Amino acid sequence: MRILIMGGTRFVGLHFAQAALAAGHEVTVLHRGRSGAHLLPDATHLIADRDADLSLLHGLGWDATVDVSAYFPRQIRKLAAALDPGAAGRYLLVSSMAVYDTPDAPAFTEDTPLLPADGPEADAVTPASYGPLKVQCERAAREAFGPDVLLVRPTYVIGPQDYTRRFDYWVQRLAQGGEVLAPGRPDAPVQVVDARDLAAWMLALLERGASGAYHAATPPPFTMGGLLDAVASAVAPAGTTLTWVDDDFLRAADVPDGALPLWTTNPLVRATSTADPAAALATGLVLRPVTETARDIAPFDPLPQTLTPDQEADLLAAWHERLGKAHRPV
Numbered sequence: 134m135r136i137l138i139m140g141g142t143r144f145v146g147l148h149f150a151q152a153a154l155a156a157g158h159e160v161t162v163l164h165r166g167r168s169g170a171h172l173l174p175d176a177t178h179l180i181a182d183r184d185a186d187l188s189l190l191h192g193l194g195w196d197a198t199v200d201v202s203a204y205f206p207r208q209i210r211k212l213a214a215a216l217d218p219g220a221a222g223r224y225l226l227v228s229s230m231a232v233y234d235t236p237d238a239p240a241f242t243e244d245t246p247l248l249p250a251d252g253p254e255a256d257a258v259t260p261a262s263y264g265p266l267k268v269q270c271e272r273a274a275r276e277a278f279g280p281d282v283l284l285v286r287p288t289y290v291i292g293p294q295d296y297t298r299r300f301d302y303w304v305q306r307l308a309q310g311g312e313v314l315a316p317g318r319p320d321a322p323v324q325v326v327d328a329r330d331l332a333a334w335m336l337a338l339l340e341r342g343a344s345g346a347y348h349a350a351t352p353p354p355f356t357m358g359g360l361l362d363a364v365a366s367a368v369a370p371a372g373t374t375l376t377w378v379d380d381d382f383l384r385a386a387d388v389p390d391g392a393l394p395l396w397t398t399n400p401l402v403r404a405t406s407t408a409d410p411a412a413a414l415a416t417g418l419v420l421r422p423v424t425e426t427a428r429d430i431a432p433f434d435p436l437p438q439t440l441t442p443d444q445e446a447d448l449l450a451a452w453h454e455r456l457g458k459a460h461r462p463v
Contacts (some may be wrong), residue, residue, distance in 0.1 A: 134158045134159070134195075134196040134222075134339065135158070135159045135161070135194070135195045135196045135197075135222075136153050136159065136160050136161070136195060136196065136198070136339070136341070137161045137162075137163065137193075137195040137199070137221070137222075137394070138150055138153075138160065138161070138162045138198075138199045138200075138201065139163055139183060139198065139199070139200040139202050139203065139212065139392040140162070140164060140200075140202035141162030141173070141176070141199075142162060142165070142167075142169030142170055142173065143294070143296060144294050144295055144328055145201050145227060145287075145290055145297055145331060146162070146199070146201040146202070147169055147172060147173070147294055147329075148292070148294065148328045148329050148332035149201070149332040149335055149336065150173050150198060150335050151155065151172075152332045153335050154173070156254050156336060159177075159215040160173070160175075160177065160337075161176065161177040161178075161179060161195065162176050162178055163178065163179040163181055163190075163262060164179075164181075164247070165182050166178075170242075172453075177236060178302050183208055183211065183212065184208065184211075184286075185202065185444040187211060187212065187215035188215065190212075190216055191217065191441075192217065192303050193217075193220060194216075194217065194220035194222070194305070194339035195220065195221065195222045196222040196223070197221075197222045197224075197225065197339045198221040198222060198223070198278075198427050199225045199335065199339070200212070200225065200226050200274075201227045203226060203227075203270050203274075204247075204266060204267075204270070205254060205255075205266060205269075206254055206266070206269040206272065206273035207254065209226070209273040209274050209277055210268075210273055210277060212277075213277035213278065221278055222282070223281065223283065223304045223339060223342065223344070224277075224278035225276045225283040225284075225285060225286050225335060225338070225339060226232065226270060226283070227287065228270065228284050228286045228346075229263070229264070229267045229286055229287065230273055230286050230287070230288050230324075230348070230350070230405045230408055231248075231263050231264035232247050232248060232264055232268045232286060233245050233246070233247060233248065233405045233406045234247060234248050234249070235400070235401055235405075236404050236407070239322070239353055239354070239407035240353050240408075240409040241405075241407065241408060241409060241411070242348075242411075243286070243345075243346040243347065243348060243412060247271075247330040248265050250264075250265040250266075250269050250272070254269060262428055264347075267290065271284050271346075272422065274424060278425070280344070281344040282344065283335075283338055283339070283344055283347075284346040285335055285347055285351065286347065286349065287331055287348075287349040288323075288324035288325060288326060288348075288350040288408065289323070289324065289325045289326075289395060290322055290326055290328050290331060291325045291326070291327055291328055291423075291426055292327040292426050292429065292430075293329075294328070297394075298394075298436055299395055300394070300395070300396035300426070300427075300430070301326065301430050301433060301443075302394045302435075303360075303364050303394065303395070304325070304364055304367075304368055304427050304430040304437060305430075305432065305433060305435070307361070307364050307365045307369040308368040308369065308370075310369055310372060310373040311372075312374050312376055312449060313361075313365075313374065313375050313376065314376055314393070314440070314445050314449055314452075315357070315358075315361055315376060315377045315378065316377075316378060316380070316383055316388075316393040316396035317374040317377070317380045317383070317398070318330060318357070318358075318377065318380070318381070319356060319357060319358025319361075319377055319403050320356050320357075321356060321357045321358075321403065322353065322354065322356060322357075322360060322403055322407050323356060323359065323406050323421065324350035324351045324353070324355055324356065324361055324406050324408060325350070325351055325355075325396055325426075326349045326350055326351065326420065327420070327421050327425075327426045328432075330338045330418065330419060330420055331349050331418075333419070334389055334413065334416075334417055334418040337416070337417050338416060339356075341416075343416060345412075347410075347412050347416065347418075348408040348409065348410040348413055348457050349410060349413055349418060350408050350410045350413075351420060352409070352410055352411075352414070353406075353408070353409070353447060357396070358377075360395070361375055361411075362375075363422070363423040363427065364423065364424070364427045366424055367424040367427040368427050368428065369427050374445070376449060376452065378448065378449070378452045379452075382451075382452060382455065383396075383448070384398065386451070388440075388448070389438070391438045392438060392439055392444075393439070393440065395453040408417060410443065412460075419423075422442045
């Protein structure tokens with residue numbers, strides 16, 4: 134196949150491009166030339182800003198287009214307008230679990246109602262606008278490229294080359310050992326998918342001409358406790374312990390979002406962290422163990438928005454003090 138990737142030089146797009154090249158496909162990546170191009174020497178590179186001039190696409194055509202960088206529906210409409218009719222081939226949009234309204238029950242399917250998104254298109258991506266924008270992107274994709282589009286809805290994507298480094302934080306912290314602050318409850322739902330598994334499966338979907346919407350996630354029930362235990366079993370030295378600290382305590386201590394990655398108290402995020410990936414598994418999605426992903430994460434410098442060692446120690450001391458007071462006789 135001749136495949137166009139909108140993006141393709143970072144994380145999911147990069148892993149997809151590498152998988153497609155390894156399988157013998159002809160890969161073209163359209164990107165701004167800012168990152169990762171040297172990792173794809175065998176691909177054709179088109180340097181352009183998708184928010185600006187896409188006239189370089191005129192007269193070109195592909196068997197499939199994979200869009201990993203659409204955050205606004207106008208970007209999809211602009212891409213469709215720049216291509217000749219039929220030039221995109223089968224269009225695959227990497228969407229998100231954030232498209233869903235609050236599911237009624239765990240193990241929800243792809244038919245679950247989406248967030249209302251009939252209002253004007255937001256000008257910026259924020260926690261509040263991200264989900265509705267992805268709904269609008271899915272709608273724009275179907276309108277522009279027809280009913281046979283592929284909509285891939287992943288949960289938290291983890292693995293090598295992750296520029297968000299959310300999962301990587303826990304790999305590094307648990308590898309350091311000692312007493313580790315674990316946020317919230319161990320039974321809080323969370324789902325992940327390795328970018329390499331996601332990429333290989335997306336390629337297989339295109340190769341067989343699939344269409345429709347699919348979840349990409351670990352099957353529920355999968356929890357924060359299960360995730361951290363798996364990472365610890367892969368990288369933590371002997372004697373490492375997890376201390377689970379209550380959500381309300383962390384909020385009262387003004388611990389900001391992002392300081393403890395993958396931790397959330399948002400009811401909608403928790404509700405949409407129980408998606409059923411049965412449809413994806415039936416079409417060939419293979420999920421490697423979290424332990425394997427953890428072992429493949431390279432060392433990195435601590436992120437500035439995460440807890441410092443001193444902040445973590447102070448929170449743990451305050452938590453133990455609170456627990457001690459709760460158990461003292463009155």
